[in-house]
Amino acid sequence: MGTDALVFDFDGLLMDTETASLRVWQYLWREYGLELDVSTFFAQHGGNVIAERYAKLAAAVGPAFDQDEAHDTRLTYRREVHATLELAAGIARWLDEARELGIRLAVASSSPRDWVVDHLTRVGYLDRFELLACGDEAGTHKPDPGVYLLALERLGVPAERALAFEDTVHGVAAAKAAGLRCVAIPHPNADPAAFTAAERVLTSAADVPLRVLIGPE
Structure with missing residues (x-):
């Protein structure tokens, strides 16, 4: 055909960008002394799962979690990672x-x-x-x-x-x-x-x- x-x-x-995303979120979790569960990281659909990922991190960190701060940290590191992608x-x-x-x-x-x-x-x-x-x-x-x-x-x-x-x-x-x-x-x-x-x-x-x-x- x-x-x-x-x-x-x-x-x-x-x-x-999939592996890059995993790397960025692992970095963010490690900033809080935690390890991301890779087995549940990748969604079974193509939609936006950012809110879900922040919710999981917030639950793991507890009341001290500041999402705005975490978001700034994630985006800063993501820019570094993406700059190397080909x-x-x-x-x-x-x-x-x-x-x-x-x-x-x-x-x-x-x-x-x-x-x-x-x-x-x-x-x-x-x-x-x-x-x-x-x-x-x-x-x-x-x-x-x-x-x-x-x-x-x-x-x-x-x-x-x-x-x-x-x-x-x-x-x-x-x-x-x-x-x-x-x-x-x-x-x-x-x-x-x-x-x-x-x-x-x-x-x-x-x-x-x-x-x-x-x-x-």
Whole structure:
């Protein structure tokens, strides 16, 4: 089956903001002499869980917890961490190959548009993507297929002619619900065995050239 467009998740797929987020929250908990429970950190959906994470920290710290102070600490450290983030391994090569092959590129992310734009602009790759479809535009979050349906609508491409790339199980579910084929590249804290709905599971975009992955037209 031919492929006219590639639709990428952002967080954890194009850039490993998932591991960066874990690192930032671990730092914040350690500022209070505590250890974050990694096993419950990653949400099973693409929505905003910041309030929940602060609530857990507040419960662990007790009455002395000052959320404004904690928030300032977290954002200061997050800026330091994000300043070092680049595209995930192998992604830049895939984007180059897609351009050579004339394949269109889009992003479908549960995150707000500003978040995606800021990161891709900083690393110099925003202009590689024809369009973005984000959670604040679709009004839904993965596993709801809204952002993928919005991306397909903006591309004007039928689902069977597009291939999605995801790093989470709920992301794969969203892509499949929208009718796309999906390649999974699980983020470092995800269980690869759980990605049974994906057509293929890779450890990294560096595993295989894009030409080989998408196959002949």
